Amino acid sequence: MGESCPKCSAATISKGTAEPWCPDCEWNLDRFEAQNRRPEIGWRWVDRRLFRAAYWLTERQHAELTGExxxxxxxxxxxxxxxxxxxxxxxxxxxxxxxxxxxxLYDFFTPVNLIGALMIAVAVFLRPRLGGLDGRAERLDRGTAPTLFAVIERVAGAVGAPTPDVVLLDAERNAYTSTIGLRRRRVLCLGAPLWAVLDPQERVALLGHELGHFVNGDVRRGLVTQAARTTLARVSYLLRPERGAGIVEIIVEFLGRIASQLFLWLHLLLLWTSMRDSQRAEYRADELAARAAGTDAAIRMLDQFLFGDALDTVVRREARAGHGSAAWSAAGRQSLTRLAPEVPAFRQLSRRTEVSLFASHPPVGLRSGLLAARAAQPAAVVVTELEQARMDEELAAHYERVRRELAAATW
Structure with a gap:
């Protein structure tokens, strides 16, 4: 039990090395802790003010969306x-x-041609990228994983999303969707360490959330808006000068650094702006997850990300011991049962540790809180234990490949 809150006299709480806060009135929850955060700019006084701005913007957006x-x-x-x-x-x-x-092409064999060639090279460097498949992930197909693909189709129908053109499985404890290539193929990638631990309805919630990104209007995912996230940063890189020795070189270097920093700050400002819309899109994807799997399952799925490090540790431990996905699931569920009493505190703490102007996702605690504040939704797609067992059986060879990769990886 902690000390008394100076505002409401309730007992304060803390987790790990976090500074105490009040779970009742949330006193000190917005505290900036440089030692527990990754530097954003590198100057503590700037990082502190950016944290304050991010905290205020994130909380305000959540308040605006509550109830609608x-x-x-x-x-x-x-x-x-x-x-x-x-x-x-x-x-x-x-x-x-x-x-x-x-x-x-204006006049061959003149200095103008060199300027033109340089401009073309710069334009090619600044062009939008079309993306590609992750070479570390393994592609799944309907022939060997029919149950998984059938569930994906059912979830896509429930959330009004198109089905992915490519389904991948990798060794990360995460999942994502993307759109790649000239044909704009839709890609869904499932992380085996995450997928194996989820129960049937949590898997539906994960699919609902990820497929929801195809229809939730996330500004990050457009080919056009990719320019907002990359172009100015590349211009800043191009303008970064080499260190000179002479007076002229020093002056050029000084002016180049000013220009480079200017474009870098413009890039950061635009990135911070786009992340506000991206976080709104994440809330929308969470709503689609609740529509597909039911509100309770969607909240359980989100809460798993509060304990990502702990779950990653037990999965890697089992993989190193030579145990397969069934052992990952059992160990993960055991950890989640043990950590269940800690969920309310870690939901609150996530609002301190996960908030950032660079964050594309709102804190997990706010995401689950927004779902809990709405009317509970029943599951539109129900996956049985038998279907889950079939999916795992279909993925057995892929799980084994991931197990070997996890066992060989350094901690």
Whole structure:
């Protein structure tokens, strides 16, 4: 039991090395702890102010969304700014490319050709990337995993999302979706250490959330808006000068550093703006997870991420001992049962430790809290224990490959 809260006299609590806070009135929950956070800029006084801004923005967004459904594509200020700036940046890159081609062809064998070639090279460097498949992940197919693909289709139908074109399995304790290539193929990747530990309805919730990203209007996922997340940072990199020795080189270096830093700060400002809309999209994906699996299962699935390090440790321990996915699941469920009394405290603490202007996801505690504040939804898709067993049987060879990878990895 901690000391008394100076505001409401309730007993304060703490977890690990975190500074105490009051679980009742939330006194000191917004405390900046440099020792428990990854530096964002590197200057503590700047990081502290950025944390304060991120905390306020994140809490305000959560309060605004409580009690009302999250629109898939709302015309928020963050979305409008991100799209508008992305269009301008793409237009600038296209103009650079066209001008470079014109100068390259204007008059052969003159210095102008070199300028044109340089402009073309810069435009190619700044171009949007189409993405590709992760070479470390293993591709699954319907022929060997029919039950999994059938469940994916049912969940996609429940949330109104298209089915993925590619399904992958990797060794990360995570899951993600992306859209890649000229044909914009939709990719779903499931992390085996996470998938194996989830119960049947939690798996439905995970699929509902990830497939929901295909329809939740996340501004990060558009080909056009990719420019907002990458172009200015690449310009900053190009302008970063080499260290010079002479007076002219020193002056050029000084001016180059100023220009590089200016574009870097513009990049960070645009990134921080786009993350506001991305966090809103995550709340929308959580709502779709609740629609597919039921609210209770969606909250349980989210709460697992409060204890990611602990669950990752037990899964790796079992993998090193030569045990397969069944042992991962049993050990993980045992850990979750033991940690269940800690959930309310870690939900609160996540609002301190996970908040950031760079974060694409809201803190887990706010996400589960938003679902709990809404009317409970029944499951639209129900997966039985038998179906779960079939899925695991179909993935047995893939689990074994992941087990060997986890066993060989250094801690």
């Amino acid at each position: 459904p999250v629109a898939a594509r709302s015309a928020s200020a963050a979305r409008i700014v991100t799209v508008a700036v992305s269009v301008l940046l793409l237009a600038a890159v296209a103009a650079l490319l066209v001008t470079g081609i014109w100068l390259l």
